Amino acid sequence: MEIFKYMESYDYEQLLFCQDEQSGLKAIVAIHDTTLGPALGGTRMWTYDSEEAAITDALRLAKGMTYKNAAAGLNLGGGKTVIIGDPKKDKNEAMFRAFGRFIQGLNGRYITAEDVGTTVRDMDLIHEETDFVTGISPEFGSSGNPSPVTAYGVYKGIKAAAKEAFGSDSLEGKTIAVQGVGNVAYNLCGHLHEEGANLIVTDINKEAVNRAVEAYGAKAVDPDDIYQVDCDIYAPCALGATINDDTIPQLKAKVVAGAANNQLKETKHGDILHEKGIVYAPDYVINAGGVINVADELIGYNQDRAMKRVETIYSSLERVFEISQRDNLPTYAAADRMAEERIQMLKQSRSQFLTNSHHILSRR
Numbered sequence: 001m002e003i004f005k006y007m008e009s010y011d012y013e014q015l016l017f018c019q020d021e022q023s024g025l026k027a028i029v030a031i032h033d034t035t036l037g038p039a040l041g042g043t044r045m046w047t048y049d050s051e052e053a054a055i056t057d058a059l060r061l062a063k064g065m066t067y068k069n070a071a072a073g074l075n076l077g078g079g080k081t082v083i084i085g086d087p088k089k090d091k092n093e094a095m096f097r098a099f100g101r102f103i104q105g106l107n108g109r110y111i112t113a114e115d116v117g118t119t120v121r122d123m124d125l126i127h128e129e130t131d132f133v134t135g136i137s138p139e140f141g142s143s144g145n146p147s148p149v150t151a152y153g154v155y156k157g158i159k160a161a162a163k164e165a166f167g168s169d170s171l172e173g174k175t176i177a178v179q180g181v182g183n184v185a186y187n188l189c190g191h192l193h194e195e196g197a198n199l200i201v202t203d204i205n206k207e208a209v210n211r212a213v214e215a216y217g218a219k220a221v222d223p224d225d226i227y228q229v230d231c232d233i234y235a236p237c238a239l240g241a242t243i244n245d246d247t248i249p250q251l252k253a254k255v256v257a258g259a260a261n262n263q264l265k266e267t268k269h270g271d272i273l274h275e276k277g278i279v280y281a282p283d284y285v286i287n288a289g290g291v292i293n294v295a296d297e298l299i300g301y302n303q304d305r306a307m308k309r310v311e312t313i314y315s316s317l318e319r320v321f322e323i324s325q326r327d328n329l330p331t332y333a334a335a336d337r338m339a340e341e342r343i344q345m346l347k348q349s350r351s352q353f354l355t356n357s358h359h360i361l362s363r364r
């Protein structure tokens with residue numbers, strides 16, 4: 001992999017490799033763009049097939065956070081960390097504390113939070129070493145686990161996408177296929193079930209599937225079968241790139257709207273959805289609830305204020321669908337335009353984030 005060539009292609013600012021032999025920490029921090037403010041993005045812990053796969057994931061996820069934070073109207077740039085390892089076996093206190101010290105060394109250029117494979121407990125350990133971490137325990141006056149809030153935002157976003165596709169945002173009687181029923185999607189299924197939707201779920205983890213079947217009467221299918229089930233809405237809530245050449249021809253849904261980051265394997269897959277008349281809710285717009293919630297910690301966490309802001313995901317998606325129709329653009333491109341315009345506008349007056357300027361951290 002030619003790292004600088006890749007970084008140049010999407011104008012990444014910084015890529016850091018953090019190693020601590022004693023604790024087994026191998027972390028990659030990618031900072032994409034800090035025009036709008038310090039880079040905020042979660043830490044993912046995953047068993048990658050190769051170091052290259054881990055680097056690529058960190059870079060792709062960091063860019064997604066730049067767009068997510070910009071589209072959500074936050075004064076924050078985009079970054080992300082991946083820790084290479086099995087979150088079930090390889091975690092220890094020293095690992096997260098070592099990572100916290102590396103973050104502290106960045107002096108506020110990057111702020112972390114939870115992502116796949118990390119928990120509030122892990123963030124609390126990082127917090128032993130640095131203040132540049134969010135999603136820590138409510139006992140510190142913080143917002144805790146972002147997943148239920150992400151789920152609420154995704155639920156609101158699914159309603160906005162349903163209105164665009166079916167003319168009504170009611171989900172009663174709609175069949176929704178949910179891929180991955182982890183932290184976000186289990187909470188999402190609760191909202192969908194409460195509104196009277198029929199759920200079809202899958203997960204590579206049998207316990208996660210059973211939990212959704214028991215709590216919400218969901219029907220379970222094998223992981224490979226989720227794309228072809230008869231449904232109105234497909235909600236990808238596991239990992240990325242599930243909208244691709246193999247899966248699109250199988251989809252019967254009229255809407256793709258879910259929590260996962262980087263749902264489109266390549267942008268051409270967003271073009272194909274558009275051509276087929278499938279309403280796609282851009283991932284980083286619909287799943288911004290968690291980051292909106294944790295970002296509120298930076299100005300003194302207020303749950304009511306954060307939830308009101310999460311509710312705006314519905315109108316942000318309406319705006320994306322409006323731009324898409326007006327300019328005959330695929331929805332992912334309409335969302336990119338919205339985010340890029342905001343960044344460009346501010347780039348004219350600011351370039352790199354500096355801790356000694358007036359910014360969100362100075363109010364903490």
Ligand SMILES: NC(=O)c1ccc[n+]([C@@H]2O[C@H](COP(=O)([O-])OP(=O)(O)OC[C@H]3O[C@@H](n4cnc5c(N)ncnc54)[C@H](O)[C@@H]3O)[C@@H](O)[C@H]2O)c1
Binds near residue numbers: 115
């Ligand atoms: N947690 C948040 O607040 C948040 C915010 C924004 C975006 N996201 C994104 O949403 C997605 C889910 O996040 P989460 O926190 O719920 O993670 P999670 O790890 O709790 O849940 C993911 C689930 O997907 C399952 N899974 C993995 N591969 C699968 C496959 N091939 N087929 C079926 N199931 C599979 C896992 O077993 C797990 O149960 C991720 O892409 C994450 O980046 C999460």
Ligand SMILES: CC(C)C[C@H](N)C(=O)O
Binds near residue numbers: 042
């Ligand atoms: C800051 C976190 C809540 C980030 C979250 N994992 C996301 O992808 O949006």
